[in-house]
Amino acid sequence: MNKYSIGEFEEVVMLTVAVLYENAYGISIKEEIENRLERKVSVGAMRTALNRLEKKGYLDSEFGEATAVRGGKRKRYFKVTPLGKKVLEQVMQTRKQLWDSIPSVAFDFKFG
């Protein structure tokens, strides 16, 4: 966590955007997170996160089609930018390094 810092929720949002690939817009991201992580996500929290990530340049967005159920409003589709990908990789790497550095006995609970 040196150059780029993102929070846990932001990381989840970015990963979900990547998972959904071409179908990542507000509601679908929210539902995906809710289903996979089994936690409630408010529109407000998610929208702020998306907005912030876009400002940082980790996400990019473009308008898609409008539907009747949305009151004629267009969807905004998100995708992860190359920079975003780099950040995610870095986060994973840091985690991995930490995991690798755990001495094998630390999690050996047989005698604990």
Place this chain on the structure above:
Amino acid sequence: MPPKLATRFLRWFCNPSLIEDVEGDLSELYAEHENKNPLKAKIKYYLDVLLLFRPGIIKNFEIKNGLMNTAMIKNYLKIALRNALRYKGFTALNLLGLVVGLVSSMLILMWVNDEVQVDKFHENGDRIYQVFRNMKQSGGMVNTVWSIPKPAADLLREEYPEVDEVAQLSWQMEIEFEKGDDFWEEDGFYATPNFLTLFSFELLEGDVKTALDDLGAIVISRSLAEKQFGSDWKAKAVGSSIKIDGEGEAIVTGVFEDIGSNSSLQFDWLMPAQLYFNQNDWVDDWGNGSFRIYFTLRDEADLPVVEKRMYDEIITHAAGQSNSGEEYLIAHKFQDYYLYSNFENGVVDGGRIEYVRIMTVVAIFILLIACINFMNLATARSGRRSKEIGLRKVMGAHKSSISLQFFVESILLSFLAAILSIFFVWLLLPYFNQLVDRQLFIDFSQPNTWYFLGAITFGVGFFSGLYPAVLLPTFNIIRSLKGAVKQSSGAAYFRKGLVVFQFAISTLLIVGTAVIYSQLEFVLNKNLGLDKENLIAVRLGGNFGERLNTYRTEIEKIPEVKAMAASSGNPISYGRSTSSVRWEGMSEEGYEINVLLTDEKFVQTMGMEIQRGRDFNEQLTDSTSFIINEVLAELMGFDDPINKDLSFWGINGKVVGVVKNFHMRTLHEPIAPLIISCIAPSRTNMAMVRIQGEPNRALEAIAEVNQALDPDQEFDYEFVDEVYAESYESEMTVSALVKIFASISIFISCLGLFGLSAFTAEQRSKEIGVRKVHGASVKQLVLLLSKDYGMLMIFAFIVAVPFGYYFGNSWLEGFEFRTSLSPVLFIIAGAGTFAIGALTVGIKSLQAAKVNPVNILKDE
């Protein structure tokens, strides 16, 4: 369609670059929820919009359209400050009113909050129910008690699939602890093992699941552990054995955190219920009420099923038993019991909640009065600001920005008042705690405290600024620049209306105080049917019965003792009853009738009056003679009940006398039927000692006798009149509170009145001067200036009377025996308020009238 209001709000605050898809997302969500539940969808939509109102989503107002001009706000603050400093007197008056109002309402609301929180800390709270027993009394009354036959608990546990856990808890008992030469007593309960898992009392040491499993176990409070084992109790307590009641021993299996005042169950020790059950066979009988029963439901929705099924379990199981009565079981939510503990004919009917409500209303009233002061003074003095308002308008200020200015001013003031109030609350809290017997404190770590403070500051600020902010911007520019704003008569009427409202509320509070006070006086001085003064109830140990005569001889030797009688309980708080009473021609069985076991001297010693027949007589063998009270005599229905056969507990006897009714419970309840019997003086456990002269000397002498005859037993006594007074504790607390806060409301109202009359006097100063020059006397002038306000107060009184009458009566209805609402009470309240108000106005008017007219008129 999604709610329009929310959408408009969203469009207003949302960053334009985000609005399209955010709104789209929300409509999509809404459409999805709407199919399932339209109402929920709406609520969710509102909630989502509110949650979107956060930095990152809100557009940048300042740059975009300059609606919120911080420079202007700065200017408002500066002007507000200058104005406040320029008219120091008014500012102080305003601030004082607000601070007193805020402090009072904060204190009250803290108390209310504390009351409401009682018993709410249990994790299973919303699933815990307590079983109550409705016992049909003579005359169709129903008495509701919490002591339930033990087999009912076993039945609930084994045969009710809907019931999760069942815990039993004894009545409060005292046991003696000792350490070295030190002996002391602590209250506690016998409880079944799952009492600790069903409720959430915090166990510091030991295991909640097993702590009460062993018959020799005891779980003690932290303070008891500290007393017993010293400061390192943590290491020592669990596993150690302690001596109890002199002979027994118990092993400490757990230590719980001291029970705070937020629990209605108060105890310092718990012992296994089974221990008690093993020693007392009588609890296994369906006819005997014993421990309390608590149970949790697996599913709250099952309550009706459980209630319906348990309703006549007692009737079914106790049928045919001699001690069976018409009794039904009902369930009541445990966490509601503290506030709703009164049962009227077997149905919950209020309780402490009434006092909580009264006090909440008082708090709101006081705040209102304080806000009205601010409004009145601000509008009355608006003439002084008219030039400023005019100029602002000329410079292009919009009406809304002038409104904003006055809101800023009032919120600023209320903010200042709030800070001062917190300080004063902190200062006064120890005294207030003493008054209400609580340990309230301001918990700044709780977000709720901040929400509350924020809400109250803005609420008061907004409310008091409301009227000025609406009225002042409407001033005509030219007139206001000339400094000659004539306020519309509407505004003046409104102000007068507010004064009437203030004083009506104050009068109402004073009437309330007077009603509560007179009822308390009535209660405390009521002839209970026995003489409760100079009467000591001394508890006698278990092995006294046989030596009662020795004891009596010794006690009667004391010069300060007039007489002594033995009894099975304190007659003014007595509730031992049986349904085994039978008499000839009894129309219906199963009446619950109280039985008091005494010796022959009881009636005489207590100062009771025999209405017909005779008292017990030591010369005659009276062991099967009974004295009954008037209620029972009436119930039996004979023209003359004397010499009629009567039996209870299977003992046959005759009625020899009828004693005049005396109160065995609080005056909330009717008098119950009663049999007094001297069949077994040895089974009494209390000596009622009538004393004369110095009570302390009498007490010492009695203690000596007790000590000599029963050295192991601690001397335990109470003054009967004190016990009686204590049973009205909650009434007394509320009485004290209402008294104080009624005075405060008067005080605040008078502050406002003082300000208003000062203002009037100032406005009319020229008129006063001219009148004086023409020979008006000071008296005439004072009258002239005061009469308007006098009329207002009389009007306020007229408004307050019907409300006071209505509320006073409905409160009094909670008492079976009550004083009547006399008109004198209202007159005193009204006259008092009027006098104080008139004095306030009068002082200010007198000041104005005494001024030398030259000083006023010379400028013209």
